[in-house]
Amino acid sequence: xxxxxxxxxxDPVHSxxxxxxxxxxxxxxxxxxxxxxxxxxxxxxxxxxxxxxxxSRSLSTPAPMTMRIGCVSDKLVHKTTSMCSHGTSxxxxxxxSCKALNNCSDTASKEMSKAKKxxxxxxxxxxxxxxxxxxxxxxxxxxxxxxxxxxxxxxAREYAGPATVISWAISGMAACLSGCCYAELAxxxxxxxxxxxxxxxxxxxxxxxxxxxxxxxEFLASSAAVARSWGDKTVNYMMVELNYGAENGDGHHWIIxxxxxxxxxxxxxxINPFAFIIASMSTILLLMGVKESKTVTKVFTVTKxxxxxxxxxxxxxxxxxxxxxxxxxQIQESDEPADDAIAHHHASPYAGVLRGATSSFFGYLGxxxxxxxxxxxxxxxRDLPRAILGTLSTVTMLxxxxxxxxxxxxxxxxISTISGFPEAFRYNGVNWAMHVSxxxxxxxxxxxVLISLSAQPRLQYALANDxxxxxxxxxxDSTGNLFKGTLVAGLLMIAIATVVPFTHxxxxxxxxVLIAFSLTNSSLVLLRLQSPSQxxxxxxxxxxxxxxFLLERLLLAFNxxxxxxxxxxxxxxxxxxxxxxxxxxxxxxxxxxxxMHRWCPKQKQFAGNNQKVQQISEHSAADNHGNLQDQxxxxxxxxxxxxxxxxxxxxxxxxxxxxxxxxxGICLLLSLLGITVLCYSxxxxxxxxxxxxxxxxx
Numbered sequence: 001x002x003x004x005x006x007x008x009x010x011d012p013v014h015s016x017x018x019x020x021x022x023x024x025x026x027x028x029x030x031x032x033x034x035x036x037x038x039x040x041x042x043x044x045x046x047x048x049x050x051x052x053x054x055x056s057r058s059l060s061t062p063a064p065m066t067m068r069i070g071c072v073s074d075k076l077v078h079k080t081t082s083m084c085s086h087g088t089s090x091x092x093x094x095x096x097s098c099k100a101l102n103n104c105s106d107t108a109s110k111e112m113s114k115a116k117k118x119x120x121x122x123x124x125x126x127x128x129x130x131x132x133x134x135x136x137x138x139x140x141x142x143x144x145x146x147x148x149x150x151x152x153x154x155x156a157r158e159y160a161g162p163a164t165v166i167s168w169a170i171s172g173m174a175a176c177l178s179g180c181c182y183a184e185l186a187x188x189x190x191x192x193x194x195x196x197x198x199x200x201x202x203x204x205x206x207x208x209x210x211x212x213x214x215x216x217x218e219f220l221a222s223s224a225a226v227a228r229s230w231g232d233k234t235v236n237y238m239m240v241e242l243n244y245g246a247e248n249g250d251g252h253h254w255i256i257x258x259x260x261x262x263x264x265x266x267x268x269x270x271i272n273p274f275a276f277i278i279a280s281m282s283t284i285l286l287l288m289g290v291k292e293s294k295t296v297t298k299v300f301t302v303t304k305x306x307x308x309x310x311x312x313x314x315x316x317x318x319x320x321x322x323x324x325x326x327x328x329x330q331i332q333e334s335d336e337p338a339d340d341a342i343a344h345h346h347a348s349p350y351a352g353v354l355r356g357a358t359s360s361f362f363g364y365l366g367x368x369x370x371x372x373x374x375x376x377x378x379x380x381x382r383d384l385p386r387a388i389l390g391t392l393s394t395v396t397m398l399x400x401x402x403x404x405x406x407x408x409x410x411x412x413x414x415i416s417t418i419s420g421f422p423e424a425f426r427y428n429g430v431n432w433a434m435h436v437s438x439x440x441x442x443x444x445x446x447x448x449v450l451i452s453l454s455a456q457p458r459l460q461y462a463l464a465n466d467x468x469x470x471x472x473x474x475x476x477d478s479t480g481n482l483f484k485g486t487l488v489a490g491l492l493m494i495a496i497a498t499v500v501p502f503t504h505x506x507x508x509x510x511x512x513v514l515i516a517f518s519l520t521n522s523s524l525v526l527l528r529l530q531s532p533s534q535x536x537x538x539x540x541x542x543x544x545x546x547x548x549f550l551l552e553r554l555l556l557a558f559n560x561x562x563x564x565x566x567x568x569x570x571x572x573x574x575x576x577x578x579x580x581x582x583x584x585x586x587x588x589x590x591x592x593x594x595x596m597h598r599w600c601p602k603q604k605q606f607a608g609n610n611q612k613v614q615q616i617s618e619h620s621a622a623d624n625h626g627n628l629q630d631q632x633x634x635x636x637x638x639x640x641x642x643x644x645x646x647x648x649x650x651x652x653x654x655x656x657x658x659x660x661x662x663x664x665g666i667c668l669l670l671s672l673l674g675i676t677v678l679c680y681s682x683x684x685x686x687x688x689x690x691x692x693x694x695x696x697x698x
Contacts, residue, residue: 126192126375126461127290127480132383134294139370139391141301142451145226147363147395148308148402149441153420156403160356161329161412163349164403167356172396174357175364177650178517179392180640181524183385186371187638188527188606189613190380190620193462194371194455195516195523200466201612202523206680209468211519213676215459217512217669219369220489223452224279224497225509230445231274231497237442275497282450283490286457289479290376293454300447307440308398311421311433315405318428323411328353358660361653363399365513366448367391368520372455380620385638453493457485468683507665511658515669518654521647522555527607528643529600551600558592561585562652566659593648600644606637 130138156164185198193200195215200208286293328349370387377383406415409424416423422441425434457473461482464474473485531550565585572578607613640646658666 124474124476126458126476126482128376128378128380129290129480130294130373130377130383132379132386134298135370135373135377135383135387136390136394137298137301138373138451139367139387140394141297141304141447142366142369143364143391143395144304144308144398145363145366145445145448146229147360147399148311148421149445150418150420151360151363152399152403152406153415153423154417155356155359156407156412156420157415157417159331159352159359161326161331161352162324162404162407163328163353164356164360164407165400166328166353167360168363168396168399168403170354170357171361171364172392172399174361174650174653175367175396176389176392177646177653178521179367179388181521181647181650182368182371183388183638184640185520185524185527186374186384186388187381189616190374190377190384191462191616192372192375192458194368194374194459195520196459196462198523199519201607201610201616202526203519205466205468206677207519209676209680210673211516212459212463212468213673214512214516214519214669216456217509217672218365218516219372219452219456219459220493221496221505221512222366222509223282223449223456224275224493224500225502225505226445226448226452227279227282227493227497228272228275228500228502230278230442230449231272231276233442233445234274237438272498276494278446278449279490279494279497282446282453283486283494285450286454286486286490287481287483289481293450297447297451300444300450303440304444304447305398307437307444308402310440311437312398312401312405314430314433315402315409315421315424318425318430319405319408321408323408329412358657360399361657362510364392364395365510366452367395368513368516369451369455372458375458375461381637453489454486456489456493457482460485460489468680505665505668507661508668509665511661511666511669514654514658518559518651521650521654522559524640524647525555525596525644526551527610527613528603528640529596530603530608531600551596554592554596554600558589558596558648559651559655561589561592562655563659565589565652566656569656570659589648589652593644596644596648602643 152164155167156162160167182194186194189197189201191197193212196208196212199211285296329352330349331352367388370384370391374380374384402421406420406424410427414427419438422434422438425431425437460469460473463469464471464485473482473488475482475484477483529551531548531552533548533550562585565582568578568582568585573582606617
């Protein structure tokens, strides 16, 4: 000991004092090291958000916390100076020990865990600059689209007739079931990632990766599909409305049919030039910065809403009451014999309304893009629930009014299933309104591409912060923009939109969205309720308890029974055996829901002892502290009523709608999810990155 410290003169009293101090110091460090290892093993049971755990600000102590990194005996040691709970300045080493020998080691270790960097890298935070108006405009802009321009006419002609308004009302209420879950989770967990982050906090990393794959399909594939649809509509508008492709020998016919029309027989590669143009323009606009894209989003969304209000207003002036009778007709498909009509869902008027509600539900998809902007909302706790529910309310009102105006202008059996409003205006001889509505649809549709694409870099940002994607996807430039992530997502979307035909991929996208919805609803149940054994915190370590995972088992069984119910209700309801299975599975789902309500009590606080959720909440509270008007607003969160009934009903509706889709699209999604799981397993087996709580101590 003395030789290592190069002592030249040994004084007996001094030597004895040094030996005693050294022995006491080693013993104290050993005790604190063991205490830290025990507390760290319990904290790692629930993974924390990397973007939150990387924050170096102190959230629960009066004085700010600083970090000093030094190398002692070739071992990395972190020392944190903070103010303890009773005002004593303490120095905390990597084992969480308090050098002032006070009782504040737990507080200091919590501060140290917040100051750690995810994977040894500094995590940049997105700038909060989205207001309530920005979020609502974004939600309305991405949601309104084919619902009014296409689905209104399709549902009225094929399923419900004038009762289409009832179909839209039913589907709007069904969309609010999942919307309430998104509203609460977005206010509680206001970080980028949407359903990925919610599932990560409640179920773990693998289910979260599956949710991320579904969201990528929603954001990338749907934006590419809309871009390609816009290209087809533009070609059709030039040929029909502008007569810019007629065979008049001026050369325009060759340009339209040989170069621009992706459905031309000479276009063997299905290349869509207009889809390439609009996808490239959307990507360039997002690369320019957040402020520029927000401005364009506002302009196009306001233009789209004004166009819809224009079509509704002109349609109401052309209303003919006779077109509304019968209000609920019994519609039979023309290509089926009368004897087989009973085999279809819309064989009766009421069944036709329900079938129309099933189809109209897909007109509400897209509002969850607002949740991807949670990490950039100025007042996330207040604005996100208002933006989500405000979007659903506004869109539902516009859909109902549009359906009423359309079915009042023209008899339901003559409404066009492709271009409802322009053809209805043509039917009434109002050609100028026909041209305005047709041009407006082509003009405002690209905003859906812009908004859907803007959500994908935020999802990649959350994945990169958790170490599931390269760090470049989490890099933020000087303007606060995710430049590299936006560029990669934009190039991928451009390639898909340009060369991939979307004839059979609508069901592929819809199934991915519905699975993400079901995972989000399940996440809310897991974060609001708890298994009986979790009432006692120490009982969590008792693996032999039969009720340790009662809530998880009940929720899994409920999802499975809901899927079985949806399949047999959709395809086998008129077969005796199919009807029996549908009834049994439906009553099983109801029983499981009531069993969850009876035997799984509510958490004393949201998410209980989930450290990841607590850190996210503390971080968002610190960010929003200057934006909240008073303490009363600060302490309030939006809460979904009647949990678990509202989330479970939303899960049941989502699986029922999923069973309505074509088998090809569902199998395609399952293949993608299988590849995702394999890639994740390979990544986990080869990874060298540390856990989400931070790097492990040597």
